[in-house]
Amino acid sequence: MTLSTAKKVSNSALAPYADLLCDWLATQEDEMIQCLQKLVDTDSNSYDKDGVDAAGKLMASWLEADGIECRWHKSASSGDVLEARIASGFDKKDAQPAIYLMGHRDTVFPKGTTATRGFTRDGMTAFGPGVADMKSGLVLNCFVLRGLQYLLNNSDLTELPHPVVGLFTGDEEIGSPEGRHVIQQMVKGAKAVFNAEPGRISGNVVSARKGGASFEILVKGKAAHSGVNHADGASAIGGLALIITELHALTNYETGVTTNVGLISGGMSSNTVASDATAKLDLRYITKEQMVDAIDAIQAIVDTPRLNGVTASVRLISAFHPFESSMSDVLLAHYQKQAESLGFTVEGEFTGGCSDAGFTSSMGVPTLCGTGPVGAKMHTDGELCLLDTFVPRTQAVAKSVLLLP
Structure with a gap:
């Protein structure tokens, strides 16, 4: 040629x-x-x-x-x-x-x-x-x-x-x-x-x-025997459950924003008030603006006190635009x-x-x-x-x- x-x-x-x-x-x-x-x-x-x-x-x-x-x-x-x-x-x-x-x-x-x-x-x-x-x-x-x-x-x-x-x-x-x-x-x-x-x-x-982002949520409470001194404990799992409910409420199918806690772990035994709990959260969004707003909302939810003696923190693991x-x-x-x-x-x-x-x-x-x-x-x-x-x-x-x- x-x-x-x-x-x-x-x-x-x-x-x-x-x-x-x-x-x-x-x-x-x-x-x-x-x-x-x-x-x-x-x-x-x-x-x-x-x-x-x-x-x-x-x-x-x-x-x-x-x-x-x-x-x-x-x-x-x-x-x-x-x-x-x-x-x-x-x-x-x-x-x-x-x-x-x-x-x-x-x-x-x-x-x-x-x-x-x-x-x-x-x-x-x-x-x-x-x-x-x-x-x-x-x-x-x-x-x-x-x-x-x-x-x-x-x-x-x-x-x-x-x-x-x-x-x-x-x-x-x-x-x-x-x-x-x-x-x-x-x-x-x-x-x-x-x-x-x-x-x-x-x-x-x-x-x-x-776009999508992955987060790890860490919750700290106070351990106690669930039969002997339940009142002395502060359940990290209980605190995490309340957080998850609010995180899932961020899902809005009309705007395309979804949240999903797909993995949870924590506690030591069924008769011990859990001193720690962990969750993995997946977030999806269509625009960069939604990403910023959702990340701010997640941080606010995790930072809000719910149970005495329970604290929580969130870490961004990865994010795609x-x-x-x-x-x-x-x-x-x-x-x-x-x-x-x-x-x-x-x-x-x-x-x-x-x-x-x-x-x-x-x-x-x-x-x-x-x-x-x-x-x-x-x-x-x-x-x-x-x-x-x-x-x-x-x-x-x-x-x-x-x-x-």
């Missing part, structure tokens, strides 16, 4: 290169599935740093074999962040804002899961821990990067319109306590972000998400155009689940989420990925990246 290229290439001039890119990706289905199997069969629970890093090293081996530069951002406890770059070296200042392909390598499944329940498939449906959330999306992003590198190696296109960066974290499932800092540092001022969380079972991508639809509108329309050219239609969909898309969108970076292959039943033993969506979804992202104005 021979086409002249200049410093700035118009979309019309790039169209033949997009066709060449999609033609190459159409030949890669078998290798995509093989890579997915290897990645799924690599345990990578969020708290298994070695496993999450092993998954990253596997991805890096595919990319580096094609001449794509990779480097690591070290994390203290979580999996290190893998960065891969197309069209600009690590020591070269980018002339244009970069487009980021994002994903997380960690899963919710305990270490050792793959020994008894690894990758399997039934025709064009694949099963296994993390097969949809989000190892298929990681493979998709790797093949977008490899496809763009293929263009540079096998056509007279000497550079991409924008630098393209893969950014793969290791702790999203536990709130991105370390990965968020790399994301916020790297993605600031970016051209766009495509976050390859699983496509919805409806076939849609994700154009908006709720909401991914608001205003930050996906333009990018969604662009993606839809590429999808239509490939023969499928797609809409944007709102979901209550959180993702790292909340961080990038809250920084003002146009973001589209759920761009991975279609999946379902995430976080369960029945998690699945529809393999026949692998190639077209990879092509759609690749074209969207290459032809982004």
